[in-house]
Amino acid sequence: MTTPFSQPAKKALGQHFLHERGIIDKMLLAIDPKPGDRFVEIGPGQGALTFPLLARHGALTAIEYDRDLLVPLTEAAKAHGELTLVHSDVMDVDFTALAAGTPFRLVGNLPYNLSSPILFHALDHAAVIRDMHFMLQKEVVDRMAAAPGSKVYGRLSVMLQAYCVVTSLFKVPPGAFRPPPKVDSAVVRLVPRPPEQVGIVDPRHFADVVRAAFGQRRKTLRNALSNICDAERISAAGIDPQSRAEQLAVSEFVRLANETAGS
Incomplete structure (x- = not known):
């Protein structure tokens, strides 16, 4: 797949731009956008998932930290749907305020060096998030979905599984990105549990x-x-x-x- 614009990846921001059409199609199939859904994307990058999702759904809010991507994303999105860009570090975004009373679905290709903080940030706002579909380092997804007794079962496993149903969906090879990372990636689905099912007092x-x-x-x-x-x-x-x-x-x-x- 060729993106509508070319912007070099910035190593300092941990950028690896998804480009393989087959993987993007698998993500869209997993997300399964429906009329009436509201979507927020973390880190649209060059729009590899953004534009197909826009074409399927028609509207999307995306949070992008890299100032150099804002204008190209805005221009390229016009051919696909209505893109609302929020220029911010995702850790500074108040998802509850962004929801404004309407729960949304969260998607994104998360930077490896910030994936855990972003996951915990999303947990803090789970009440306004219907579900999450993220591309992450496979090692992190394995930890997220691990069962008791596993060598990788730990704090991340317990914290996420206490509040969400966590499902590892499929592996993504390094070649699906430009530049290719040195590790495998994976796509994971998290569905927040209703508060009465969580049952945590404090x-x-x-x-x-x-x-x-x-x-x-x-x-x-x-x-x-x-x-x-x-x-x-x-x-x-x-x-x-x-x-x-x-x-x-x-x-x-x-x-x-x-x-x-x-x-």
């Missing part, structure tokens, strides 16, 4: 528990959580204090955090 405490539990993976929960709660409170949640973090299911972390909230 989100901040939950985050603290998960962070401490995985802070030193070889420690037992009794030792890893010693600054948060004692072994009795861990046992009261129905969890063995001698367990290690990677052995606990997400639901057990929720139960543990709820039991120890306020302790």
Whole structure:
């Protein structure tokens, strides 16, 4: 696929522009835009996903940090649909304010060096996000979707799966990008769970528990959580204090955090 304009990738911004049409078509099939949907894209780049999505859907808001891409994107988008560009670092964008009462669907090819902060930023605004489809480093997607007991199951797995249904969709080879990255990528879907299904009493405490539990993976929960709660409170949640973090299911972390909230 040739893009409507050519702009060199900036290494300092971690830019790798998607160009392979087959991958873009697979992403569109996974996203499955419907009339009435509202879309926000993070990092449209050269418009590889933006313009086909515009052509299918008609309207899109995109957040782009690179000032040099704003005018080319605006001009090229005119042939496809109505593109609203927000020039900003995505971490500075208040998604709740952007939604203005209308939940939206979030898509994007996320820069590898900022993927985790962006994911946690989106989690903070999950109430206004219907679903998310992201292209990420495959290693990160593997961590996001990992099950208990896996070597890559950790803080990211628990935090995301507590609030979202996480589904790894398909792998993307380096050659699908210009310039090609040195690692494989993957596309992942996250669907925020309704609050009553999440069941977390104190989100901040939950985050603290998960962070401490995985802070030193070889420690037992009794030792890893010693600054948060004692072994009795861990046992009261129905969890063995001698367990290690990677052995606990997400639901057990929720139960543990709820039991120890306020302790």
